[in-house]
Structures are given as C-alpha cells and as structure tokens.
Amino acid sequence: MRIAHISDIHLFCSHCIGHESILNKRLIGLANWYLRRRRKVDFRILDIFAEKMQELEPDVLCITGDIVHLGFRGEFERARKWLKGLRSICPVKIVPGNHDAYLSECIPRIKKSLGDFFSIKGAEISGKAALEEIFPVVDVDEKSRVALIGLSTATPTGLIHATGCLGEGQIQRLGGVLKDLGQKGLFRVILIHHPPIHGCVSKRRGLIDLDGLEKLVDKTGAEAFLFGHSHKRLVAPSNGNLSKRIYLNAPSITSISKDPVKRAGFFLIDIDRKDGEWNVACKDFTLGEKQDSFISGKDHFWSLCQ
Ligand SMILES: [Fe+2]
Secondary structure (H helix, E strand, O other): EEEEEOOOOOEOOHHHHHHOOOOOOHHHHHHHHHHHHHHEEEEOOOHHHHHHHHOOOOOEEEOOOOOOOOOOOOHHHHHHHHHHHHOOOOOEEOOOOOOOOOOOOOHHHHHHHHHHHOOOOOOOOOOOOOOOOOEEEEEEEEEEOOEEOOOOOOOOOOOOOOOOOOOHHHHHHHHHHHHHHHHOOOOEEOOOOOOOOOOOOHHOOOEEOHHHHHHHHHHHHHOOEEEOOOOOOOOOOOEEEOOEEEEEOOOEOOOOOOOOOOOOOEEEEEEEOOOOEEEEEEEEEEEEEOOOOOOEEEEEEEEEEE
C-alpha cells in the first residue's frame, strides 16, 4: 500500500471572515496571521502538491489535521472544495486538529463539511455525536493488510492553549480496535493530529491524555503513527528493524520556511508484506528552493517480523 501523508494546511483568506464575529479567540488568531504567519505560508503550494499526487499515485492521502485556520464558515467551504479536488486524484482520509475546532461553533462545521473525509469510504456524518464519539474511524485495505485508524484530538481550547484530548471513551474503543486488528495480523497505522510522543511540543500545545495513549499502545501494539501539529518534520527511528513503531511527524504543507525541518513537505510511505515480514519504505519530500516543485530527500527503511 502506498500512503501519502501531509498535515497542517491552515487554510485561510481574508474573504473567509465573511460576517462572522471576531470578538473572541479569533482576534488573537487574526493578529497573529497579519503580523507574523502570512509571511511564512503560501497556499499555491497546494496546487504543486496536487500535481505531485497525480504523478506518484498513492493508494490513499492521509491528512492529519488543522485543515482550516480560524474556523470560519468560508474556510470550511474552501477546505471542502480542496479536498474534493484531491479525492478526484486518490482516496482521502483526514483527522481533525485543534484549529479545525477553533471555537465550539466549528464542531458542527467539521462534521458537515469534512465528515465524509473521515473514512476513505466517504460516508457522511449525521447526528449530534461528539467527535470523540465518532472516532476511531477505521479503514482496512484487505489486499495490502494495512489498517488506517483515525483518531480525533480536536477540542476547543482557551486563548493561549492548543491542547488536544482523546477522552476516556475514545481511548477505550481504540484499545478494542488495536487488539482486534493486531490479532488479524494487520499493519496498524494510527492517524492523529497531536504528537503521540513526549518532547515534540510544549505542555500547553500537547495531548492531555498522552500518558493514557502511550500506555495503551505499549500494551496492544501499533506499527506506525502519522501526525502533525508541531509543524516540524520528524522521522523516528530513522531506519532499521522495527522493535517498537514508526513515528512520522509531517511539517505544515503550506510552509515556506527556510528551515529544512519546518519547510513544506510530505511523506510517501510504501508498506509491503513479503515472506512473513513487513517492509516499510518512506520518502521524505521537501518543497524546492524555487517553490515550484517537491524534491525527494532522504529515504528511510524499516522491517518488521509479525
Ligand atoms: Fe495543531
């Protein structure tokens, strides 16, 4: 199975504000956008990325959250249009991030505009269920024996916080899902917005129930985590026989930072099973200097007996 992984799009445009109130947390978000952030992003990268997807033909594109920036209705409309365009190239699976749930009024918008991208099957989400009740959302590819397990950490937070939370119920259901898929011998890939390991972000931006998640996954097992939020690329471990699991943190796909750790990029992950062994190869693509193409960087390989 070939997976493309991107994160943290933060779609925003001044027209997106519309007639909505900004006398709330958005005031700080807008000040930050105009004073700082807008000089560090370029949404034209999304067109270059779409072209690259046509060339690389992944079986699925996984997007690990923060699809919109400040949760305006216009941003969600723009995000839906963008996702539909990508879905005409390949199946798409997303999980929400903290910016998608910027204010509590964004939760129904996530479900309405983005809900049918939670699963590659494209089922629409209806009803009043909270996000943490909808997730985990599981897609199993029987041919490759790879399972994609989407989690939601998206929850509205206070003014200067960007924390995430899975909640006891979601962690408990995840335990059942991982156990079941593990017994079937599937390769389990977890999609989550907030980093599932310590040290990637500060406590004020971290996952509240990280200890609970770590404890659970150590018990049930999982082969890989795809995540975002930190806007910094990370591949761990770099190579080798896989004794524990793979952690891939994608940078923001719209970043034009000169810092190679923060510059826009994506992962292309090939997972294959041969002679009782899983072989995983990951190519790390980075936005080129001229900002008109993606350049293939370091290759990573792992093998795992299961
Ligand atoms: Fe985030």
